[in-house]
Amino acid sequence: MDRHTSPPPAPSVLSAPLRPRPAPPSAADLAILAELERKVLWLASWTIHNANHLRPSTDGLKVGGHQASSASLAAIMSALYFHVLRPEDRVAVKPHASPIFHAIQYLFGRQTRERLEHFRGFKGAQSYPSRTKDADDVDFSTGSVGLGVAQTLFASLAQDYVHAHGLAGDRPKGRMIALVGDAELDEGNVFEALLEGWKHEVRNTWWIIDYNRQSLDGVVREGLYERFTGIFEAMGWQVVVLKYGTLQQAAFAEPGGAALKSWIDTCPNAEYSALTFQGGAAWRKRLMDDLGDQGEVSALIARRSDAELSALMTNLGGHDIAALIAAFDAIDHDRPVAFLCYTVKGFGLPLAGHKDNHAGLMTPAQMEALRAAMGVGEGREWEPFEGLKRPAGELAAFLDRVPFAQGGPRRFTDPALAVPALAPPPNPVISTQAGFGLILQDLAKGESPLSDRIVTTSPDVTVSTNLGPWVNRRGLFAHAALADVFKRERIPSTFAWEFSPKGQHVELGIAEMNLFLTLSAFGLSHSLFGARLVPVGTLYDPFICRGLDALNYACYQDARFILVATPSGITLAPEGGAHQSISTPLIGMAQDGLAAFEPAFVDELAVLMEFAFDYVQRDGEGAGDERNWLRDETGGSIYFRLSTRPLEQPKRVLTEAQKRGIVDGAYWLREPGPNCEVVVAVQGAVTPEAIAAVALIAEDRRDVGLLAVTSADRLNAGWTAAARARERGFAGATSHVERLLEPLPRHCGIVSVIDGHPATLGWLGAVAGHRLRALGVEHFGQTGTLADLYAHYGLDTAAIVAAAQAISPGRPLRHLKAV
Template sequence: MPDDRSAAATAAASPPTVDADRLAMLSALERKALWLSHWMIHNANHLRPKHDGLKVGGHQASCASMVTLMTALYFHLLRPEDRVAVKPHASPVFHAIQYLLGHQSVDKMKDFRSLGGAQSYPSRTKDTDDVDISTGSVGLGAAQTVFASIVQDYLDGKGWKRDWPDGRMIALVGDAELDEGNIYEALLEGWKNHLRNCWWIIDYNRQSLDAVVREGLYARFDGVFRAFGWEVVTVKYGHRLQEAFAQPGGDRLREWIDACPNQLYSALTFQGGAAWRKRLLDELGDQGPLQAFIESHSDDDLQALMTNLGGHDLPALLEAFETAPTDRPVVFICYTVKGYGTPLAGHKDNHGGIMTPEQMAAFRQAHRIRDGEEWAPFEGLETPAAELKTFLKDVPFNAKGRRRLSAPRVSVPERLTWRPAETMSTQAGFGTLMDELGRSKDDYATRILTTSPDVASNTGLTGWINRTGLFSRLPQEDTFKAEKVPSMQKWQLSPEGRHVELGIAEMNLFLMLSAAGLSHDLFGERLLPVGTLYDPFVMRGLDALNYACYQDARFILAGTPSGVTLAPEGGAHQSVGTPLIGMAQDGLAAFEPAWVDELEAILAWSLDYIQRDGSDPAPEHDWLRDEKGGSVYLRLSTRGIEQPSRTLDKPLRDQIVAGGYWLREPTPATSVVLAYQGAVAPNVLEAASRMTTTPGGVGILSVTSADRLDAGWRAAQRTRRREGEGRARPSHVERLMARVPRDALLVTIIDGHPATLSWLGGVRGHRVQALGVEHFGQSGSIADLHHAYGLDADAIVAAVAEGGRGEGFRQV
């Protein structure tokens, strides 16, 4: 059983803080949440028609261990401003509670884990009930609350008048979730940022998917959280056990429980009262009053007593919650039984277990549920329905209904100010653009929050930081400045600062962007988050990036430097697959401009795009979901290239944002088209200049976003399949490629995986030679590496010659 060998931090016995009538109401709702969550899962697995024969699942045991905790929170403690990340496997309990509060429908619950129904794990974007923070990839929802709390403090530091008060950011965490490494990265970041108003409530049932957890784990959790400055509150025993300990001989019973191994405690829980009696009498018999106390209980009473842990005792939980501080983070280690109140309780295999129809029949009888009334909100309860309805109407958490906030969009200019140079990299151009934004006093510019995992100075943000300062809830002076030591960086921290500097943990970067990118929804204030990192390390935080997009968080991400073009830093810092990630990631529009004027057009558009929240009509002019909005990924380079002398008019800016334009237009006689993306542009121009004898000349297609071109093309194709040929206008890439003769050769070039652009040949059936990088890079100069990996002008000319041998091709 529990492996806490000390009395410290254990909730002491004291009178309940809630009056008896309210406690009776909460107990009734606790019982109903248990029934509804388990019936929802039973219906999905045993009653609803299944056509594929697969188990639907639903984690009844993981739900049962959370019911009391969630009852205490949602029906008593929480206020509308509090935000909660619910343990993924407790999703059915959450849906049941939302149903009782009037935010979930019976039909959605009947369709749990079915298309259009309540989701398997709480989802902001897929569920219709009041989900604050999506969960599912374990550990991320808990960590998100840390960054949500930091964002709340960030807003407080700006002095903006907010109608929505500060709330607690609360995570309901399974103890096995604490195996996730990102948890501890987030704890460290919270410590650095003087975290407060954050609660983690751990469902300490001592079981994971495959097994019972190791002995001594409680002490490790306690030590870790204290080391990071958290208040640790252990809710170990319920009031029945606390009263038993106060009886003559009760200290021996407590010592026995404290020393009982987790596996034995779980096994005895599953076996029931008779097993408890035999074990206790064998090991504690002849103890006089204690033996008499044990024998005075029936088997059922003894089972109830020995499983009366703090996480299943409403008075113990309410005491702990109501007396906890809010000026620092608090973790509640709540002892529970996995499967509590069900036949699955305690068995080590119960994680994916589901009650059999026979077990559910007995469960139904115990809950006094009549046939046909399984979904009735107050069926089987002794408390009158009218009283429960009145109670639910007055629940503090529900006082304002669904708590999705909004903030007005801030106006963004069509063009951004920047200082051009003859030769420039897109990374340097990004820095220049951000520096100019730091000068601006316009509302949209003041809403920009930047963040980076300890690489701000290497990713173009130095100028921005020097102008806007770093954020910290507690001010801290720049010691180098105070000591008059010259430095390029002004490292002053204050509540007014607008850059949140993180440690080297990309998971934290994406969780910070996720929290800031939901500020309008969670806190009613618009932020325009911009994050930077080394491009290859997008993959180190990919789970959290996917999670942020799944939540529909809105932000701009700059991955820089990128590709083998990074040159001397070698393969560990050179990215190959990130362009494909940009294409594949839902909710993320990916760009890779070659020129800084393209970047300016994209960034200006992006600052507006991340604010959009309209419908999803996929307008026919490009078939993109631009009315819906989303996040943006900019893949940038450190390669300085000569900048074009031109002024972008609106049609060209629109094409850049749509994904591409003709840098050199093809003619009906064109035999070769070079299509490139990003920093290889000079190589392409050099190759084209060397192909002066090419029949019909060479067309050059500048791709600024393979992602956007591909997305528009596929959307148009889907419409044609659905509505028939001729019913849809061509997409942007189809209009571009329509100008290329059918027998022309298409050569694609990118400093990234060649599949990023090779699909262009499929738009109208052109033959393709796809150049790119498929293997890890190495150190070297740009010229040497581009030659070694087949990206230079020689390789492009050779690809044209190779492709020119095909049938029907006009020889170069």
């Protein structure tokens, strides 16, 4: 086959044995594949047309669906799903090719006509492939461009980890495949992932680039494919460029073919797109203007009708089933491969090639013309084999023996791991960050099934987030053993960095997007590879915002992980505003699929970590708990916002009621009396200031209470869930925060305090109608001591006492000026 391909990287000791090359498809099978490709294109186009032109519209909004962007992948996806893929392979489908994916699954019997008819409608097939919303076995959610692409690389790393640790059983390794729009390669996270993949020597990864040379707003820059090729090859990937289809290759072999090939190779992208849209007559005129009167090449052009000439000039490698299969089947190694497939956006549709076709829709008249060309009878638009030239029985039999369709369910499960009791460290003064490291170290010392399945990861802040002791005991993951040079040379060092296939820490570079994609991939290991892992990732709290898109993506996929973000707030005083977080508590509250906690004391943290290791393994089954009205039975991921500030630890043994309160979001550190005038509600590291303030306030106000909030997120979620339940008729639905605040008299005021945005707790006054003053941080931090900054931002004891005076005016507080 005439295609450009860079040689694969030289085999290494890490490479798997060569893959056996599959038998090439027969001529009959190629004919069936071409028929199925036509049917996939029709079904995808009709699904979008039905949603926009036939389904009743109640709101007048355009439904959309990207007919042109879908069409450019019809041949590639048909070649993959109907010939190349095996059950163990996983695919991230380009977001705008969702209709093509659903059409293919419909032919396999894994998608319903009803859901296709409701495409982009309520409970219908999703706009973009979704693991959690679609019913037809999506491997990776896509939609936030580039993330599904990079996810395949980290899924490959997770697969390697599972196999290296002997957790895969007899399941073979699959290829992690991304179908990539060329414009997606503008996304920086893709290239961050490429570099990380090079560091970890990822394998079994294919990225198939739909190089249609068009983006949302126009035609891409000339020569971009050379840049792509250079980048991939520099990262150790093999690059295969599929530019010419079999019709073009045959034409190049004719007399004059070399001149035609040279013209194609030098034609600008914009010109090629415009000529594609204009069709055969335009191709003929342009080619004759440029190549006419050259004897052989003129004859080559003249031998073809306008329709044949148009078919020849648009017969690019990405639209030729035979060329695609030959390229895919030729890969006999497990090293990463990038396929650069030249395509036409909108191929096979009247929109083909037009620079404005990205979100364009075919008109009813154009759709009728396509119906006639496809041979689809009116009223039979959804029939699987309508209009195809091969007998329906033959097509059905072919689909039944497609390799991808064999092997049963592709979503796996793995039993939940028992969680041992976790004890807080005995240190009388300690920070929650240090406590986290010590609790994890205790787990590392043991041999519980849970500790063997924990895998930690961090973007180059492993030591500074207290993961060092865990790594010392459990090691770093790599495909080959690598000793710690400092240890070998007997140079004193606190940490031993020894790499091996049995290591349980994945060290990442400084790229938070990669951290969250790693957590997402490892957090889906039970479903993708049948082996449950419990990923724990650490980073600096303010840098959550750097990877927020990938964090949202991980939660949307229902990946399960524990995120430990530390240090946090202006409490990291000397570091200044660049390292001090403000908005992250609000992110924890707003992010679906993520339960956020911010404990002040290490015994609270131990309770919460024990809860977290169980919570991330829950499968969504079981009755809802009306005690707190949270969806705890569904499980999810966990976010701990921790601090480096050492606090004096309370000398106590927590009661079961206190433990339940810690998990549900709050408990009384000082119970209010029946005539309570002021309550201070505090979350996190500023708890000592709140304790001191309450002691002073209590000298002038009656029955003062101190509410220790461990999770504004869960308090708020339970409150809103209980309100919804009451609106649905559950009159007695009462949330945890309502029960906590119910005994307070109406004249009682609340002062809320957090080293974060004050809105985090500012809603507490609405629970039972109490006056509230919310203290927190709203502006970028300063450098300085804790005393300096707490006073500057109004979080110190004096500020809390002053706020109490403001919401409980009565008699003046004697200590207001003193503090």
